[in-house]
Amino acid sequence: MNQQPRTYNRRPKIKVCGLTKLDQIEELISLKVDFLGFIFYEKSPRYVFNSLTLDQIKAIRHKGKVGVFVNESIEQIIEISEKAKLNFIQLHGDETYDFITELRNKLNAKIGIIKVFRVGNHIQDLKFKIQNLKSNVDYFLFDTDSKAFGGTGKTFDWQILNDLEINKPYFLSGGISEENIENIKLLKQKPFALDINSKFEIEPGNKNIDKIKEFKNLLD
Structure with a gap:
């Protein structure tokens, strides 16, 4: 008998990604934000090593530290995850089944894996990737497709998710804001968490804490 995917009717959790400032991180912790995202991708304008060290990230007391x-390489992911005491690894590239399987085998079993799927116009390709990569990950994350890796600040057609078999709890990303949050009600399977970034910034890596607080209040 096929097991039906879980639905999440409660308030989705919140992940704030692209963090670079310790004082803002402490404010977000006091707001009880569920996930803190640190980008370990050198080409990103929010590349965390331009602002913080591994020791500083390690010292952050939070159970939802996510490394993007x-x-x-697997070796680099493992080294950073251990030195920064990360709780989750988010794979935002073209990682294959074999890569994820090897990473899962070598990574600390307590660290969760989030696999990102970039949503564009090729639904059949997306369906294939989801089925092929689901076995060794804990969460999916759906983001807007783009030529460059990383967030675009643009929203994809969320209705596409209603045509997918999503058998993992998932993060929803890509241009989420106060203006479009009501559209989540149209999704058959609600997101486990919302991943917010550029719509809640003054500039890349500099978050608008007041705007995040207002957004969180909308969900509560």
């Missing part, structure tokens, strides 16, 4: 990686 794009086509990084």
Whole structure:
């Protein structure tokens, strides 16, 4: 008998990604934000090593520290995850089944794996990737497709998710804002978490804490 995917009717959790400032991170922790995202991708304008060290990230007391990686080596992911005491690894590149399987085998079993799927117009390709990569990951993340890796700040057609078999809890990303949050009600399977970034910034890596607080209040 096929097991039906879980639905999440409660308030989705919140992940704030692209963090670079310790004082803002402390404010977000006090707001009880569920996930803190650190981007370990050198080409990103929010590349965390331009602002913080591994020791500083390690010292952050939070159970939802997420390291974002794009086509990084397994050895580097493991080294950073251990030195920064990460709780989750987010794979935002073209990672294959074999890569994810090897990473899962070598990574600390307590660290969760989030696999990102970039949503464009090729639904059949997306369906294939989901089925092929689901076995060794804990969460999916759906983001807007683009030529460059990383967030675009643009929203894809969320209705596409209603045509997918999503058998993992998932993060929804890509241009989420106060203006479009009501559209989540149209999704058959609700997101486990919302991943917010550029719509809640003053400039890349510099978050608008007041705007995040207002957004969180909308969900509560």
